[in-house]
Amino acid sequence: MSLAISTSWNAYRFDDGEKLLFEISQLGFKAVELSFNLSNEMVEAIADSARRLDIDITSLHNYCPIPDKLSRKQALPDCYSLASLDKEERFLAVKYAKRSIDTAARLGARAVVLHCGRVEIPDYTRPLINAYNQGKNNSAEFFELKDRMLHERSVVSAKFLTQALFSIEELNAHAQLKGILLGVETRFYYREIPNIDEIGVILDKFNNSQVYYWHDTGHAQLMENLGLAKHKDFLDRYGQRLIGAHLHDISGCQDHLAPLEGELDFTVLKPYLKESTLKVIEAHQPATAEALIRSRNFISQIYDEPN
Numbered sequence: 001m002s003l004a005i006s007t008s009w010n011a012y013r014f015d016d017g018e019k020l021l022f023e024i025s026q027l028g029f030k031a032v033e034l035s036f037n038l039s040n041e042m043v044e045a046i047a048d049s050a051r052r053l054d055i056d057i058t059s060l061h062n063y064c065p066i067p068d069k070l071s072r073k074q075a076l077p078d079c080y081s082l083a084s085l086d087k088e089e090r091f092l093a094v095k096y097a098k099r100s101i102d103t104a105a106r107l108g109a110r111a112v113v114l115h116c117g118r119v120e121i122p123d124y125t126r127p128l129i130n131a132y133n134q135g136k137n138n139s140a141e142f143f144e145l146k147d148r149m150l151h152e153r154s155v156v157s158a159k160f161l162t163q164a165l166f167s168i169e170e171l172n173a174h175a176q177l178k179g180i181l182l183g184v185e186t187r188f189y190y191r192e193i194p195n196i197d198e199i200g201v202i203l204d205k206f207n208n209s210q211v212y213y214w215h216d217t218g219h220a221q222l223m224e225n226l227g228l229a230k231h232k233d234f235l236d237r238y239g240q241r242l243i244g245a246h247l248h249d250i251s252g253c254q255d256h257l258a259p260l261e262g263e264l265d266f267t268v269l270k271p272y273l274k275e276s277t278l279k280v281i282e283a284h285q286p287a288t289a290e291a292l293i294r295s296r297n298f299i300s301q302i303y304d305e306p307n
Contacts, residue, residue: 002029002030002031002056002305002306003029003031003279003280003281003296003299003300003303003305003306004029004031004032004033004056004058004059004278004279004280004281005024005027005029005031005032005033005280005281005282005283005292005296006032006033006035006061006246006280006281006282006283007020007021007024007032007033007034007035007038007046008035008036008037008061008256008282008284009024009281009282009283009284009285009287009292010023010024010285011035011037011038011042012037012072012285013285014042015039015042016042016045017038017041017042017043017044017045017046017049018045018046018048018049020042020046021045021046021049021050021053021055022049022053024055025053025055026289027289027292027293027296028293028296029055029296030054030055030056030306031055031056031057031058032046032050032055032056032057032058033057033058033059033060033061033113033278033280033282034046034057034059034060034061034064034107034109035061035064036061036062036063036064036066036075036076036077037066037072037073037075037076038064038065038066038072039065039066039072040065040066042065043064043065043103043107047107050107056108057107057108057109058109058110058111058278058280059104059109059110059111059112059113059183059244059278059280060100060103060104060107060109060111060112060113061077061112061113062077062096062097062100062112062113062114062115063075063077063079063080063096063097063099063100064100064103064104064112065099065100065103067079067080067092067096068096077115078115078117078118078192080092080093080096081093081117081118082094082097082114082115082116082117082163082164082167082168082171082193083116083117083118083119083160083161083163083164083167083193084117084160084163085120085159085160085163090163090166090167093117093167094167094170094171097112097114097167097171098170098171098174100112101171101174101175101178101180101182102178104178104180105178105179105180109180110180110181110243110278111180111181111182111183111212111214111243111244111278112175112180112181112182112183113183113185113214113244113246114168114171114182114183114184114185114214115185115187115192116164116167116168116184116192116193116194116202117160117163117164117167117192117193118160118189118191118192118193119153119156119157119160119161119191119192119193120156120160120191121149121152121153121156121191122152122191123189123191124145124146124148124149124152124190124191125149125188125189125190125191125226126189127145128142128145128146128149128226129222129226129253131145132225132226132252132253133252133253137225137226137227146226146227146228149190149191153190153191153195157193157198160193161193161194161198161201164193164194164202165201165202165205168182168184168202168205168206168211169206172206172209172210172211175210175211176209176210180210181210181211181212181243182210182211182212183212183213183214183243183244183278184199184202184203184211184212184213184214185214185215185216185219185246186199186214186215186216186219186220186223186234187216187219188216188218188219188222188255190223190226190228195228195229196223196228196229196233196234196237199213199234199237199238200237200238203238203241212241212242212243212244213238213239213241213242213243214242214243214244214245214246215234215235215238215242215244215245215246215269215272216245216246216248216282217231217245217246217247217248217249217250217264217266217269218246218248218249218250218255218256218257218264218282219246219255220234220235221250221255221264222250222253222255225250225252225253226253231268232268235268235269235272239271239272242272242273242274242277243277243278244277244278244279244280245269245273245277245278245279245280246280246282247259247266247269247279247280247281247282247299248281248282248283248284249261249262249263249264249283250262250263250264251263256282256283256284256287257283257287258281258283258287258288258291258292258294258295259281259283259295259298259299260291260294260295260298261283261287261291261295266298266299266302267302269303270302270303273303275304279299279303279305281295281296281299283295
């Protein structure tokens with residue numbers, strides 16, 4: 001299976017799906033993941049172009065296409081939370097995630113990548129990153145902020161996780177009908193679901209189902225850099241249920257760099273990535289075309305993937 005690239009790299013520079021995919025094809029990639037920021041018109045144009053260019057669509061990132069009545073900038077993966085306590089919001093989250101599953105099935109993709117909502121507490125991850133960037137990650141201020149985040153999340157997280165499980169149950173049933181796998185992704189913001197322990201709760205509840213683990217290299221390494229979880233622990237605990245991986249580099253707390261542009265040792269992942277594991281380079285701008293070609297060749301060589 002060819003190494004894929006996420007359209008998150010260039011999606012915001014295009015309103016035309018055909019031009020977006022043509023630019024990716026010029027880099028030599030033969031497979032793509034459709035990112036969450038694509039309109040329905042762009043998705044259809046990419047699908048048509050993929051057939052002409054002989055490019056596989058291997059996975060979609062929820063929500064794809066974007067939900068109705070939202071602009072592309074509004075349509076983030078958590079615009080509607082699968083863990084929401086608000087009945088209407090959770091209904092919309094499930095509705096549009098089902099549409100992503102339908103789209104994946106129609107386009108011949110194998111999986112949809114899911115964000116599973118959030119615990120509604122203030123965001124402490126960005127303040128922690130700011131402190132880290134200022135060299136204060138061993139300061140009393142840093143540890144006090146982290147402890148406050150952990151405490152506030154733990155007090156209220158159970159009710160949000162319960163709602164996320166209800167949502168995933170609905171999506172799992174729909175995915176089974178459509179023959180699509182669901183990848184529960186490592187999160188960047190600590191208030192999001194799932195944290196490292198909640199991944200296990202989800203996978204245990206949906207054992208022998210369509211629900212699998214999707215590993216994100218930059219997010220897992222951020223958790224380690226902030227002292228919240230060890231990167232390798234994600235892989236050791238959930239590697240047997242791994243269906244796919246977002247491969248991007250990280251320098252300090254700046255992620256979504258092209259592989260080779262940061263500090264991550266990608267050889268650490270090799271024992272966990274099978275031939276069938278979906279592998280997607282998820283670099284964002286300002287990664288250059290040249291950097292992505294280097295990344296593709298580097299990653300392909302490490303994991304014995306065809307270019």
